[in-house]
Amino acid sequence: MANGTLAVRDLSVSYGRAVRALRGVSLDVPAGSVTAVLGANGAGKSTLLRAISGTLPFHRGAVDAGTVRLGDRSLIGLHPATVVAAGVVQVPEGRRVFGRLSVEENLRAGALGAPSRAESAKAHGRVLELFPVLAERARQRAGLLSGGEQQMLAIGRALMACPSVLLLDEPTLGLAPLMAERIAQTIREINLLGTAILLIEQNAALALELSSAAHVLEVGAVALHGPSAELAGSDEVRRRYLGVGEEADSAEDGEAAGETAPPPTLERWTG
Ligand SMILES: Nc1ncnc2c1ncn2[C@@H]1O[C@H](COP(=O)(O)OP(=O)(O)OP(=O)(O)O)[C@@H](O)[C@H]1O
Numbered sequence: 001m002a003n004g005t006l007a008v009r010d011l012s013v014s015y016g017r018a019v020r021a022l023r024g025v026s027l028d029v030p031a032g033s034v035t036a037v038l039g040a041n042g043a044g045k046s047t048l049l050r051a052i053s054g055t056l057p058f059h060r061g062a063v064d065a066g067t068v069r070l071g072d073r074s075l076i077g078l079h080p081a082t083v084v085a086a087g088v089v090q091v092p093e094g095r096r097v098f099g100r101l102s103v104e105e106n107l108r109a110g111a112l113g114a115p116s117r118a119e120s121a122k123a124h125g126r127v128l129e130l131f132p133v134l135a136e137r138a139r140q141r142a143g144l145l146s147g148g149e150q151q152m153l154a155i156g157r158a159l160m161a162c163p164s165v166l167l168l169d170e171p172t173l174g175l176a177p178l179m180a181e182r183i184a185q186t187i188r189e190i191n192l193l194g195t196a197i198l199l200i201e202q203n204a205a206l207a208l209e210l211s212s213a214a215h216v217l218e219v220g221a222v223a224l225h226g227p228s229a230e231l232a233g234s235d236e237v238r239r240r241y242l243g244v245g246e247e248a249d250s251a252e253d254g255e256a257a258g259e260t261a262p263p264p265t266l267e268r269w270t271g
């Protein structure tokens, strides 16, 4: 599969010519890397993925300025199916699967984007190895799967197209910690198999752990970026996105010592 860095430069996006959702966003997803984007609700994270995958028109959005390239190929203005064929595949927010179709039929639908039958057969084998539960449930209606299993199916379906870059929009949102950890482990495995990943997450701790570089979006612009390990150590990120340094406040709130805190998410900081 053709490869190269997914490069976003000076990207500005608006909806209905009125709402400016992204302003001059630049970031790189080097081949084979995991790059994370953090940000509060409404920061523009999904908009960024829609601009890359060519699905903005479905949301009445448009790219006003900037470029998106995979290697030396421009992706701006391409039909979403052409972007998939170029190797960039999005798993949208909300683990959308075809609920009335079987698990297997959902996977076959993903294979429509595969470069060849041989490639999709190989991808099918890899997906069932990554997610054995999808083999066990092959004939079940996808709508009957648990939330975590539906997320696995949504990722599995995307992998059927043999992406060189996978775009993941909040894959652990709403999942119990154990299931979120399983999804995280799968993201590591997918990456080890050579697929680059652009990971959108509100769970900043998880995103920084999985990625080598990260960008923090605030109101449509990149406010901070750098190596994930550095960001995880920065006071601002620790305070605002990882919930570290708030112990004194919790104690004043009368929180029992040793009580498990909720997982650190950006959501806590926007309300
Ligand atoms: N279809 C749309 N039409 C008009 N405005 C939109 C549309 N989709 C998103 N927006 C606006 O664009 C901005 C960015 O939204 P976006 O969905 O990209 O944020 P997000 O970071 O993914 O948020 P969340 O964490 O809630 O998923 C927000 O102000 C949002 O209200």
Ligand SMILES: [Mg+2]
Binding pocket: 045, 046, 047, 093, 169
């Ligand atoms: Mg979103």
